[in-house]
Amino acid sequence: TQLLEQSPQFLSIQEGENLTVYCNSSSVFSSLQWYRQEPGEGPVLLVTVVTGGEVKKLKRLTFQFGDARKDSSLHITAAQPGDTGLYLCAGLTGKLIFGQGTTLQVKP
Amino acid sequence: GAVVSQHPSWVICKSGTSVKIECRSLDFQATTMFWYRQFPKQSLMLMATSNEGSKATYEQGVEKDKFLINHASLTLSTLTVTSAHPEDSSFYICSANTGGASNQPQHFGDGTRLSIL
Numbered sequence: 086t087q088l089l090e091q092s093p094q095f096l097s098i099q100e101g102e103n104l105t106v107y108c109n110s111s112s113v114f115s116s117l118q119w120y121r122q123e124p125g126e127g128p129v130l131l132v133t134v135v136t137g138g139e140v141k142k143l144k145r146l147t148f149q150f151g152d153a154r155k156d157s158s159l160h161i162t163a164a165q166p167g168d169t170g171l172y173l174c175a176g177l178t179g180k181l182i183f184g185q186g187t188t189l190q191v192k193p
Numbered sequence: 194g195a196v197v198s199q200h201p202s203w204v205i206c207k208s209g210t211s212v213k214i215e216c217r218s219l220d221f222q223a224t225t226m227f228w229y230r231q232f233p234k235q236s237l238m239l240m241a242t243s244n245e246g247s248k249a250t251y252e253q254g255v256e257k258d259k260f261l262i263n264h265a266s267l268t269l270s271t272l273t274v275t276s277a278h279p280e281d282s283s284f285y286i287c288s289a290n291t292g293g294a295s296n297q298p299q300h301f302g303d304g305t306r307l308s309i310l
Contacts (some may be wrong), residue, residue: 091236118298127199127286127301128237132209140278180227181288181299 088112089176091184099192101163106187108155108174109156117157119148119182128173164191195221197289199302207310208279214272214305216243216287222267223289224225227299228260231284245268 090109098104108117116135120128132141134150134157141148145168147160157174169191174184196219204212216226225246229237241262242250249262259281262275270289274281284306288299 110283120301125284125304125306127197127288127303129301130298133298165269171234180239182239186234188234 089174089182089184091174091187093187094185095188095190096166097190097192102191104161104164104189106159106172106174106180106189107156108121108158108184112174112176112178113154114178114182115154115178117150117154118175118177119157119159119173122171122173122186140147161182161189166191166193195289195300196269196282197287197300197302199287199305201305203306203308205308205310206277208277210277210309211273211275213275214274214285214287214307216270216289216302218268218300221289223270226253226264226269226270226287226289228262228270228272229286229288231286231304233284237286240272245270269303274307277307280310281310282307 092107108159116133118133119131121131122128132148134148137152137154139150145162149158175181198217198219200215206212221267228240230240231237239252240255243262243264245264245267251257258270264270284304286301288301290299
């Protein structure tokens with residue numbers, strides 16, 4: 086069974102702080118996706134990383150795919166209250182395998 | 194962009210009732226749709242893969258007779274929770290991808306919150 090270990094599961098920080106969320110697996114994925122989900126809504130895709138070592142930036146969010154395509158990270162710079170939500174990594178192997186999720190709370 | 198619509202968004206019903214949830218791809222055809230279940234503040238757990246014109250593929254531990262899936266057209270998949278009980282209360286989400294290849298991005302519906310009294 087392919088598993089994605091996501092950490093931390095809960096994170097509460099002050100506005101302006103930086104944070105990193107990690108997603109690790111012993112399996113290789115053809116690609117890895119990051120989603121953000123608001124309460125009562127479906128997940129919204131933020132980014133897909135495909136190539137080992139790939140780095141993608143989305144405003145204050147930086148996503149990195151590990152060289153071996155087994156792990157990924159999401160770094161948020163100068164977090165804002167609007168960043169609050171559930172962040173999910175998901176590895177693609179014909180179907181999406183989701184990590185446990187990281188609940189982020191950014192306090193003003 | 195690709196839009197996936199789920200209906201209803203929220204349903205409350207009595208124990209023993211069967212509940213049908215619809216998942217529609219509004220502006221694209223989807224040969225494959227996926228059904229997930231999500232408990233509060235937890236991640237999405239894949240329940241089954243819905244294949245147009247054939248039987249669904251269920252994940253280990255998911256009861257086929259409990260969660261009936263029908264994918265009768267390229268734009269519609271339905272999940273029926275049969276004889277629902279309070280433990281079936283959850284957030285159910287469907288997704289579909291726009292292409293035939295499995296590496297195409299999946300687009301998610303907004304989910305259905307099911308509450309069984």
